[in-house]
Amino acid sequence: MSTRASLRPAASRPASRPAGDRRPAAGGRPWPVLELDAVTKNYPSRPPVTALRGVSFAVAPGELLAIVGPSGSGKSTLLHLMGTLDRPSTGTVRVTGLDVAALSDRELSALRADSIGFVFQQFFLAEHATALDNVADGLLYAGVALAERRYRAAEALGWVGLGQKLAARPTQLSGGERQRVAIARALAGRPAIVLADEPTGSLDSATGSALLDLLEELNTEGATIIVITHDHAIAARMPRQIQMLDGRIVTDTTRTQAGPPTSSVPARTADPDSAGHDGQPSSRAEHRP
Numbered sequence: 276m277s278t279r280a281s282l283r284p285a286a287s288r289p290a291s292r293p294a295g296d297r298r299p300a301a302g303g304r305p306w307p308v309l310e311l312d313a314v315t316k317n318y319p320s321r322p323p324v325t326a327l328r329g330v331s332f333a334v335a336p337g338e339l340l341a342i343v344g345p346s347g348s349g350k351s352t353l354l355h356l357m358g359t360l361d362r363p364s365t366g367t368v369r370v371t372g373l374d375v376a377a378l379s380d381r382e383l384s385a386l387r388a389d390s391i392g393f394v395f396q397q398f399f400l401a402e403h404a405t406a407l408d409n410v411a412d413g414l415l416y417a418g419v420a421l422a423e424r425r426y427r428a429a430e431a432l433g434w435v436g437l438g439q440k441l442a443a444r445p446t447q448l449s450g451g452e453r454q455r456v457a458i459a460r461a462l463a464g465r466p467a468i469v470l471a472d473e474p475t476g477s478l479d480s481a482t483g484s485a486l487l488d489l490l491e492e493l494n495t496e497g498a499t500i501i502v503i504t505h506d507h508a509i510a511a512r513m514p515r516q517i518q519m520l521d522g523r524i525v526t527d528t529t530r531t532q533a534g535p536p537t538s539s540v541p542a543r544t545a546d547p548d549s550a551g552h553d554g555q556p557s558s559r560a561e562h563r564p
């Protein structure tokens with residue numbers, strides 16, 4: 276693929292910088308595309324549920340990471356907050372430096388359309404529309420004109436290896452191909468962040484593995500990708516893993532280029548001696564500006 280530059284979101288985005296924007300000036304380290312600080316989420320159900328209990332992490336541009344944890348650990352809640360589909364009860368969520376709490380619903384929709392691409396387990400493709408239109412329609416809310424939408428959609432389908440299947444409808448595609456269409460749709464707007472929720476959950480293991488290869492390839496070409504999964508084997512393939520349990524991060528581990536994980540951020544309550552096996556300092560600091 277010759278998409279290396281095009282998969283990186285425009286550096287100038289977003290255009291406006293509201294008050295409270297803490298992004299460092301150009302020339303410094305890259306600011307996080309996503310930053311959560313002491314985030315909690317309570318559901319006012321009966322009985323009330325605390326789904327997140329003080330979650331903090333930052334994601335730098337160009338990262339590929341997994342958020343892994345068992346059912347009920349808070350992954351979906353976290354996905355909704357990262358995707359600006361919901362707001363935290365307390366704490367701060369920043370997407371491309373913008374504090375989600377400071378934005379109106381309308382501004383939030385614009386931020387979402389501009390900066391976040393979603394990939395879901397169930398693909399969510401329109402069955403009667405072609406692959407090209409499924410991807411092009413994903414750009415509607417970004418305010419892109421039709422000809423440009425189609426051009427970008429064809430380009431994105433090329434990125435995922437479906438350049439020959441623009442006119443195919445989902446019913447004519449395999450499960451793996453359908454998920455590639457969904458990935459193309461997520462990427463077409465060149466979002467700052469791609470959020471993939473159990474992206475291989477509906478695929479057999481060989482197809483799922485090929486899909487993870489594709490995500491890795493797209494990441495090396497510039498896409499920032501967060502994979503939410505309950506599957507530790509999937510998470511183990513990612514350069515960084517954040518493990519959730521009971522609404523908390525229990526470890527945040529970054530692997531160096533070659534070899535096994537070298538550093539790990541234990542939960543605040545964990546025994547400090549159980550940090551990285553070589554006593555390395557916290558990797559989390561490296562993700563902060």
Ligand SMILES: Nc1ncnc2c1ncn2[C@@H]1O[C@H](COP(=O)(O)OP(=O)(O)O)[C@@H](O)[C@H]1O
Pocket residue numbers: 318319320324325326344345346347348349350351352353
């Ligand atoms: N809308 C909701 N109302 C009440 N409780 C919820 C709601 N959504 C999730 N929960 C609860 O919050 C906790 C975390 O759920 P969730 O974020 O879906 O975890 P996961 O995706 O890891 O399975 C669970 O106890 C779940 O029952």
Ligand SMILES: [Mg+2]
Pocket residue numbers: 347350351352
């Ligand atoms: Mg879930």
